[in-house]
Amino acid sequence: MMNKLYIGNLSPAVTAEDLRQLFGDRKLPLAGQVLLKSGYAFVDYPDQNWAIRAIETLSGKVELHGKIMEVDYSVSKKLRSRRIQIRNIPPHLQWEVLDGLLAQYGTVENVEQVNTDTETAVVNVTYATREEAKIAIEKLSGHQFENYSFKISYIPDEEFVGAIIGKEGLTIKNITKQTQSRVDIHRKENSGAAEKPVTIHATPEGTSEACRMILEIMQKEADETKLAEEIPLKILAHNGLVGRLIGKEGRNLKKIEHETGTKITISSLQDLSIYNPERTITVKGTVEACASAEIEIMKKLREAFENDMLAVNQQANLIPGLNLSALGIFSTGLSVLPPPAGPRGAPPAPPYHPFATHSGYFSSLYPPHQFSPFPHHHSYPEQEIVNLFIPTQAVGAIIGKKGAHIKQLARFAGASIKIAPAEGPDVSERMVIITGPPEAQFKAQGRIFGKLKEENFFNPKEEVKLEAHIRVPSSTAGRVIGKGGKTVNELQNLTSAEVIVPRDQTPDENEEVIVRIIGHFFASQTAQRKIREIVQQVKQQEQKYPQGVASQRSK
Incomplete structure (x- = not known):
């Protein structure tokens, strides 16, 4: 945020x-x-x-x-808030003195120190009412304490957040009770931000009902603070789903607009960033119209999501009993964001509007979170070795202080994880050698992809794509390629990973050759599993028909 x-x-x-x-x-x-x-x-x-x-x-x-x-x-006069920020406070000023000073102008609900790298202290103060905050700003602006002069400004407000929570949390309790939902308001992790996500966990009906109630509260609050415009609804969805919501030539969206009497716009691809891997769907209309549109939009997004899940489950033959949410790299639920604020006294804020419901459908890794454990297929008890290539400058982040992170990662995944020595002084990539069964591979690689995204080793608009090498018996390489490259092409289309089987490789001492896989996490995982599956099939056929398999290999 x-x-x-x-x-x-x-x-x-x-x-x-x-x-x-x-x-x-x-x-x-x-x-x-x-x-x-x-x-x-x-x-x-x-x-x-x-x-x-x-x-x-x-x-x-x-x-x-x-x-x-x-x-x-940037805070518009209309949205002047109960929250102010005081900067340039002498570092040795005692809290009791500051508290006493702040209390002269009204009831202080909260004071939090902001950890900054300035020598002077900075605090965020929340008063009980807007009026008290306004008086405090007027009286304390430029207030001299020793040789320090306080600098004060409004903080973009959480006005709607306060209204949604209600006095002593009564409003939010009422919403959760009526809709059988859990509602999380993410205040802490977005301190000082113009919009706050609110995540709703419920059935589709419960989610829609909670969303409608929140919209109504916000509209009422906006009317009381004399905000002229209607409060738009914003839904955030992973780019992988948005195309199907829009439909061919925009037909799906036009249909929803027509049926609900709303105006729907979708943020451009350029706005995708590391802080927001999702597209913003903005719905404008009456509360009633927005609530109806939310039901239809979420229906389409869920449908696209379920189709993706079906495809992954059918095609990936992934790992028995693996719970993806345990990886900690997927987010869940539908969320709601209250409003940003406009500039001080200037014309209203840029077209960036109050309120959103945000389907935190996916984290920055594709596809989504609500995976049921993968269906049982074959169990692969044997150890696998995968070499994953990461940017050289990311090695420190993966290893952690005194090796703490890599040890923790190995324990979490149940795999052996080693970083190979650099082959020269200026190499741009280093090889991570991961040894373990499929589930451990999945967890270890998932965490490494997640860590690189988190630590900003890829620029905001990039998916994290890495190269992985797996070794296959040279006798099966032809089958991975397929006649005229048919199998490898199908693999690439199915998984959206790039799969390269170099043809002129000399097999190593174990009669194995390298297959290179380049893609984002899920693409890479799906390709790895499919290739291992082909190898398994060839092995089984070789056991059944020891003489006949060679003739099936593509030349």
């Missing part, structure tokens, strides 16, 4: 590139887009610490084309 910053007092001559350059020069690089308007702009930071650093470093201190720029959290 993002901390949206407002950059004001800009000369008309300023370009987005100027801002990128300026932020970059001060070691505050901008990852997302710069939304430039006339005289002001918006930028996003994924992390509150960076946002604070940008405000501290730039606001009132930097001149661009003759004008001193202002930088602050």
